[in-house]
Amino acid sequence: MDKRVLVIIPAYNEEENIVRVVDNLINNYGQLDYVVINDGSRDNTAKLCREHGYNLVDLPVNLGLAGAFQAGMKYALANDYDYAIQFDGDGQHNPQFIESMEQMAEKDNLDIVIGSRFASEKKPFTARMLGSRLIEFCILVTCHKRIKDPTSGMRMFNRRMIHKLATSMNFGPEPDTVAYLTRCGAKVGEYQVEMNDRIAGESYLNPINSMKYMFNMTTSILFVQWFRKRGL
Secondary structure (H helix, E strand, O other): OOOOEEEEEEEOOOOOOHHHHHHHHHHHOOOOEEEEEEEOOOOOHHHHHHHOOOOEEEEOOOOHHHHHHHHHHHHHHHOOOOEEEEOOOOOOOOHHHHHHHHHHHHHHOOOEEEEEOOOOOOOOOOHHHHHHHHHHHHHHHHHOOOOOOOOOOOEEEEHHHHHHHHHOOOOOOOHHHHHHHHHOOOOEEEEEOOOOOOOOOOOOOOHHHHHHHHHHHHHHHHOHHHHOOOOO
């Protein structure tokens, strides 16, 4: 791997997963740099990171995923990385695909590469995938771009995107941000990956939060994005 790639791991109350996730990177993917962004966890996430000597940015308060994500992007910008990849601290993302995503970005001159479950695999018609299909449709209508796995949290960004996300306000690591950047001219591609099931801990996306998430994402993509200043 010729380019410098930073794995950004936002972590909030991931004491049951963080050691397994980071040790896997260190032991099996030493060519990749990483940083854990502890987002004001109330458990032992930060303590475990310090005990194991991990590269850690310890936020004193909980900023939420958007704040932790931007902290990681600021770190990537300050340390002159070519690419930064958003990577879940719960073990659902597979680092084995990162190098291929970087190669795709280089080959196709892409600003964003999404680790997609459905780049070449068919998306199932299930209730769980209904939200993904709805967001996919909203992005297609507003951006004229089909993104088959818009809710994937495994996203790689190049230097131009790192600078934009590190220095601009209100850009969370969510589908509406990808939609906005696409409308601004960012080139987006998808690379087929496999995701793991969460082994420990709980996802914040319970049924109520899932409904709120869908409302926020569709509203942002269909309406709010049109009021943002365009430009990269």
